[in-house]
Amino acid sequence: MLALTRAISAALDARQAAALTTVVATKGGPELTGAKMVVTSAGGRTGTLGDARLDEQVLEDLRHVMETRKVQTKSYELGPGRDVEVFFELFMPPPRLVVVGAGHIAVPLAAMGKLLDYEVVVIDDRAVFANRQRFPTADEILVDDYEHAITNMELNPSTFIVLVTRGHRHDVLSLRKVIQKPLAYIGMIGSRRRVYAVLKLLKDEGVSLEHLAKVKAPIGIDIGARTPAEIAICILAEIINVWNGGRTAGISDEARPKFLRALQKDEREPEL
């Protein structure tokens, strides 16, 4: 059983999330109760629940369990009259805020992110924006091409990505890299028109509506924010709401049905 605890430690050291899954009840068929498997957000596995098909199903469900971060017991049918219950226990890396674009909003966003005890990473391809003077408390400042920086980053279900770049071209490049990854949060700033243009572009590239629907855009919750600091609060409020399972609707929750309808009809612009 040391292999299991070691697999969890190794995953966390590599900034991946891990789940310890255990069969806690068996009905019919061979007794599987007590069997354990560790699965990681990178798709790694250690151990088995004693049934190859069950292992696969559990791995498939893992992403959803990690996104909701809910410790829970799930039932699986293995055959006629054969059921098992599997308990999921999660091990999450520390929450990390990745600020893509180091402009005006990024400054208070990064500072407040530290106040919330997140690990904060700031990315921009312009050193005059992404530097220590502007981001004295950030854990990491990457002066790099957005696409390249994001590609090399370990993204996991404890990662919040905030796209506040200077142009929608950069948003597209960044979003394309992360949209299919298991993330805690992905938000993108911009007017409804700009946001729709980005989503439409990705949809035309073949990204599924299901994935596009996860993007919180326009970003944040509506508190009438105006200044960069206020906007940073409106974004972080949404992140806290998502991470802690709060019940406040975001600005995107109102826009999303309209976007999805327009995307489905392949409209160039949504009716807003």
Place this chain on the structure above:
Amino acid sequence: MSDFYKKVEDLIKEGETVAVATIVRAVGSVPREVGAKMLIRRSGEFDGTVGGGCGEAEVFRSAVDVIETRKPQMVHVDLTDEIAMRTEAVCGGHMDIFVEPWFVEGAER
């Protein structure tokens, strides 16, 4: 990793078999949430809680068995019945607590 499993790891590395009790299901008003855990050793020492007076005695009894047999058990704790009322452990719900052995394969019992 969580401190809890670090502790489990440290103990089983020394060859000890320990019991880990976890609330895997809870209905109604219960003292602790699903996922709450408790480590119980053969010596009776423990760490963590699955709800104190509310059913913990049963978990202890089960843990002794589990450490001995190295077979997991499910303990059903009903906090709604009359007996619970008499013992003042009235919480109003019920919960399933999975009690399982942790050990290093090949180590003596």
